Amino acid sequence: MNKYVSFTAIIWLFSAGTVLAEPATPADVVLNYYEASREGNITEMKALIAGSFYNRRKALLENNDSYPAFLMDHFHGSTTNIEESNIDNKNQIAIVTVSTHFSNQSIDTSRLILKIDGNGSWKIVDEKN
Secondary structure, three states, X not given: OHHHHHXXXXXXXXXXXXXXXXXXXXXXXXXXXXXHHHHOOHHHHHHHEOHHHHXXXXXXXXXXXXXXXXXXXXXXXXXXXXXXXXXXXXXOEEEEEEEEEOOOOOEEEEEEEEEEOOOOOEEEEEEEX
């Protein structure tokens, strides 16, 4: 009986954590993408992107062993800020304006387009500069 109660409690805790977890916002996804870029974490980057945004980076992400080192060097000392985030829930699309401030004082600003995928997760699918 005691094992049954413990097993049930463990299952409940895991399911409660899943139910209580909030889905990532588009801004969260963008910040996570830039953080993964700073870390050279290709696996995480690929999990956050789709569509034409992914297709334009596919060769670098999948076939370039030196890309993680390049990213870590390129983004070293940079910070990323969300300037604006607009969500159109009806069309399941978001536009996030993000600025990256580099240690050499340059600033790169991008407008990223995100859509909800089949699993209900926001993915970066395009970029408008």
